[in-house]
Amino acid sequence: MSDTITIGEYTITALRDGDSHLPASAYPGADFSEHPGTLDASGTHRIRIGAHLVQGPAGTLLIDAGAGELSMPFPAELAELNGLTDPPSHMAEAGSLPAALAAAGVSPDDISKVLVTHLHLDHVGWIMHDGKPFFPNAEVHYGAADWAPLVEGAPDGDPTRPLMESAAAAGILRTFAPGTAEILPGITVAHVPGHTPGHVTIEIESQGQRILFVGDLIELPAQLNDRSIHFMTDHDQDQAAAARAALFARAKADGIVIAAAHLTNPTFGIITADDTWADASNS
Numbered sequence: 001m002s003d004t005i006t007i008g009e010y011t012i013t014a015l016r017d018g019d020s021h022l023p024a025s026a027y028p029g030a031d032f033s034e035h036p037g038t039l040d041a042s043g044t045h046r047i048r049i050g051a052h053l054v055q056g057p058a059g060t061l062l063i064d065a066g067a068g069e070l071s072m073p074f075p076a077e078l079a080e081l082n083g084l085t086d087p088p089s090h091m092a093e094a095g096s097l098p099a100a101l102a103a104a105g106v107s108p109d110d111i112s113k114v115l116v117t118h119l120h121l122d123h124v125g126w127i128m129h130d131g132k133p134f135f136p137n138a139e140v141h142y143g144a145a146d147w148a149p150l151v152e153g154a155p156d157g158d159p160t161r162p163l164m165e166s167a168a169a170a171g172i173l174r175t176f177a178p179g180t181a182e183i184l185p186g187i188t189v190a191h192v193p194g195h196t197p198g199h200v201t202i203e204i205e206s207q208g209q210r211i212l213f214v215g216d217l218i219e220l221p222a223q224l225n226d227r228s229i230h231f232m233t234d235h236d237q238d239q240a241a242a243a244r245a246a247l248f249a250r251a252k253a254d255g256i257v258i259a260a261a262h263l264t265n266p267t268f269g270i271i272t273a274d275d276t277w278a279d280a281s282n283s
Contacts, residue, residue: 008206017066018094041237042276117215143198194240
């Protein structure tokens with residue numbers, strides 16, 4: 001399974017910023033006895049925190065921007081709620097995105113745009129660093145409907161608010177147009193609320209091939225066939241589920257590669273005729 005895929009004239013690389021370990025309660029509606037192997041020995045599901053690097057005719061772009069320098073201990077109350085006797089030491093740790101970019105031969109100066117699927121911290125963490133834009137030549141685009149609930153309405157102590165306010169003060173923020181719009185040749189952004197009010201998907205088409213970056217609309221591979229599985233931070237579970245079902249149907253019918261923010265099995269997936277996942281990087 002590769003962390004890189006070619007779509008027409010584009011090379012796309014999944015970059016790891018860190019990892020999160022999520023317990024069963026993070027996935028309301030999931031019966032993990034029907035999905036063996038999803039939870040590890042600690043009773044949690046490990047997911048990637050990171051970003052997607054896009055290199056091609058439209059420039060060098062990032063889709064999402066990791067969590068930044070983050071160390072979040074595993075909450076004792078969450079371990080108790082899920083009956084975990086030996087939980088991981090941390091629920092989330094991140095900070096490796098700069099090294100992942102360097103390993104791909106890319107400098108932060110090379111990034112011309114950061115296209116953010118939504119404004120949760122683990123998708124915007126590196127847009128600012130030490131009070132300055134980490135990608136000095138990049139505009140950062142996001143869905144406007146996320147600002148009020150996720151920035152202005154962020155609870156005390158949530159680092160998303162000061163981070164985004166400092167980005168606004170730095171003049172690097174731009175909002176996506178409402179609905180569906182082509183923002184660069186061959187790159188289309190669609191407003192797909194559900195996980196958050198301003199959540200978007202980003203589609204690239206090149207030489208007859210297509211890839212769809214779905215952010216957090218898909219959180220588990222099992223959601224392909226188990227439509228009752230939701231995610232703990234979904235703003236509107238029913239809206240997210242309906243959007244997910246429509247996405248699966250279109251991706252299957254049109255052979256579109258799916259790249260979800262946190263999935264690694266597969267990192268780049270296609271839906272087969274019998275409604276299973278296949279690794280698109282091998283196709």
